[in-house]
Amino acid sequence: MNQLSKETIDEIRQLADVYKNANERMMEVLLKMQRLTNNCFDRETLGIVSDAMGIPESKLYDYITFYSRFSTEGRGKYIIRMCKSAPCHVCGAREVAQSICDYLEVEPGDTTDDGLFTVEFCECIGLCESSPSVMINDEIYSNLTPNKIKGILDCYQKGVRV
Ligand code: FES
Structure with a gap:
């Protein structure tokens, strides 16, 4: 609360x-x-x-x-939103999503124990052309790879501007 x-x-x-x-x-x-x-x-x-x-x-x-961007339940400081639609999956989004969950040790929908991140999957977020992409709060990260997203999350954890 x-x-x-x-x-x-x-x-x-x-x-x-x-x-x-x-x-x-x-x-x-x-x-x-x-x-x-x-x-x-x-x-x-x-x-x-x-x-x-x-x-x-x-x-x-x-x-x-x-609207899925709002919530009535507690979430992390940073909301990671990733498209789960088919066009993104064929561009490697599934591997990036798995990398996020593995790195943060959460399942989709979960919030990390430190309250920093919530991982959410959603329908198209309008970034199909540069897939795989994620939104972290209002920031957009595109053309991701499993390693690239880990580096970005590491920066967030350290409080370093990406
Ligand atoms: S289908 Fe994934 S961002 Fe549009």
């Missing part, structure tokens, strides 16, 4: 003002809020966001549970 600090709640309110002035930016605003809330809109967080944005909690819940 999130225990949001006063500073985080203030940041959520500032982001809510962006939405109030431009409703079409709802997705962008919620993604930024999610970064502030341990990548999770739990019950408490939903209530705070609902109040700040002026959106009924039930409507917000429907929106968040519709």
